[in-house]
Amino acid sequence: MSLEYTKKKREFNLLVLPGDGVGQEVVNEAIKIIDVINEITDIKIKYEFDYIGGACLDKFNESIRTETIKKALKVNAVLLGAVGSPKWDKQQPEKALLTLRKKMNVFANIRPIKDYFNNNVDILFVRELTGGIYFGPKKLIQTKKEYIAKDVLVYKEHEIKRVLKVAFELANNRNKNLVSVDKANVLISSKLWRELANKISQEYPQVKLRHMLVDSFAYNLIKNPKDFDVVVSENLFGDILTDEAAVLVKSLGMLPSASIGYKSNNGLYRGLYEPVHGSAPDIANQNIANPIATILSVSLMFKYSFNLPYISILIEKAVMENLKQGVLTKDLSNNNYYHTTSEVGENIKNIFKSLLKQELQVLKSQKL
Ligand code: IPM
Ligand code: MN
Numbered sequence: 384m385s386l387e388y389t390k391k392k393r394e395f396n397l398l399v400l401p402g403d404g405v406g407q408e409v410v411n412e413a414i415k416i417i418d419v420i421n422e423i424t425d426i427k428i429k430y431e432f433d434y435i436g437g438a439c440l441d442k443f444n445e446s447i448r449t450e451t452i453k454k455a456l457k458v459n460a461v462l463l464g465a466v467g468s469p470k471w472d473k474q475q476p477e478k479a480l481l482t483l484r485k486k487m488n489v490f491a492n493i494r495p496i497k498d499y500f501n502n503n504v505d506i507l508f509v510r511e512l513t514g515g516i517y518f519g520p521k522k523l524i525q526t527k528k529e530y531i532a533k534d535v536l537v538y539k540e541h542e543i544k545r546v547l548k549v550a551f552e553l554a555n556n557r558n559k560n561l562v563s564v565d566k567a568n569v570l571i572s573s574k575l576w577r578e579l580a581n582k583i584s585q586e587y588p589q590v591k592l593r594h595m596l597v598d599s600f601a602y603n604l605i606k607n608p609k610d611f612d613v614v615v616s617e618n619l620f621g622d623i624l625t626d627e628a629a630v631l632v633k634s635l636g637m638l639p640s641a642s643i644g645y646k647s648n649n650g651l652y653r654g655l656y657e658p659v660h661g662s663a664p665d666i667a668n669q670n671i672a673n674p675i676a677t678i679l680s681v682s683l684m685f686k687y688s689f690n691l692p693y694i695s696i697l698i699e700k701a702v703m704e705n706l707k708q709g710v711l712t713k714d715l716s717n718n719n720y721y722h723t724t725s726e727v728g729e730n731i732k733n734i735f736k737s738l739l740k741q742e743l744q745v746l747k748s749q750k751l
Pocket of ligand 1: 466467477480481622659661
């Protein structure tokens with residue numbers, strides 16, 4: 384750990400896109416963690432804010448600007464709050480997020496589903512993020528009789544293989560148990576998916592691969608969550624199943640995500656980090672949203688994009704300690720009393736700061 388600390392790259396660029404609704408509020412809290420690191424370590428994370436979604440439509444009349452995408456392709460990581468605003472529904476601000484994911488080529492969306500309250504659930508969900516029905520041809524056709532709407536589900540072999548490889552690698556580093564979710568009894572893309580999973584599985588003889596149909600998986604996820612270690616699925620199934628999985632950990636406000644693609648030349652993953660939840664316009668600007676999903680997304684950023692796993696672990700520890708202290712937002716509280724977004728963020732920041740100080744003290748005493 385000490386060697387890791389002394390020898391690794393310690394300067395990073397971060398693009399911050401708070402976006403819409405609660406996005407701004409939760410990102411504010413997550414940035415406090417980055418500020419602490421800049422303040423008390425020699426790791427330097429330069430960050431810059433920009434616009435996306437409805438916030439960007441308000442200011443520039445488009446949901447994401449070309450220059451923002453260009454920036455996203457240069458930095459080490461992008462931190463995103465949420466995208467989606469009822470005011471701009473017709474313009475579909477969500478498209479900006481899909482464009483960003485596609486341009487960054489972050490095809491593997493890693494969503495850890497961890498129950499920090501009683502350790503009952505620890506699943507790593509890998510969702511394919513840049514293909515499938517989200518990105519296939521779409522058409523609204525008006526005939527004499529009626530409208531016909533088309534969303535086409537397309538997967539190319541290489542798109543399936545690369546995300547499956549990520550899932551096998553992750554499973555290999557955990558409990559070696561991988562479930563691949565599909566609908567192979569109906570969809571041809573799922574048949575190909577299953578075939579390719581079986582093929583790749585030969586390269587990972589230690590990993591136990593099981594196939595499950597999406598409907599049956601949706602049922603078993605709630606019934607026997609302990610049966611699952613790493614789960615992989617195509618884009619739309621992954622979107623739906625991870626919101627469902629949030630029930631297992633009490634709140635959607637607890638789920639972070641990391642979206643990664645191929646490794647960059649510097650050996651690190653350029654990543655897009657965002658909470659699994661959306662912009663939640665119904666609770667926006669009330670200082671009641673749970674900032675933990677976004678703070679944990681920053682933890683994932685240190686793991687996957689900055690390759691500083693010990694910082695990642697300290698952030699997670701700070702979140703766990705905060706929960707132990709019962710400093711909870713409305714979504715987690717069992718009674719009428721709850722803490723605000725900024726109180727939770729502030730408490731996690733303070734815990735993190737003292738954990739990090741302790742850690743630096745230890746390193747110093749080892750004269751490194
Ligand atoms: C998510 C969100 C997005 C998605 C929306 C906002 C387009 O629901 O990240 O899960 O469907 O991917
Ligand atoms: Mn979703």
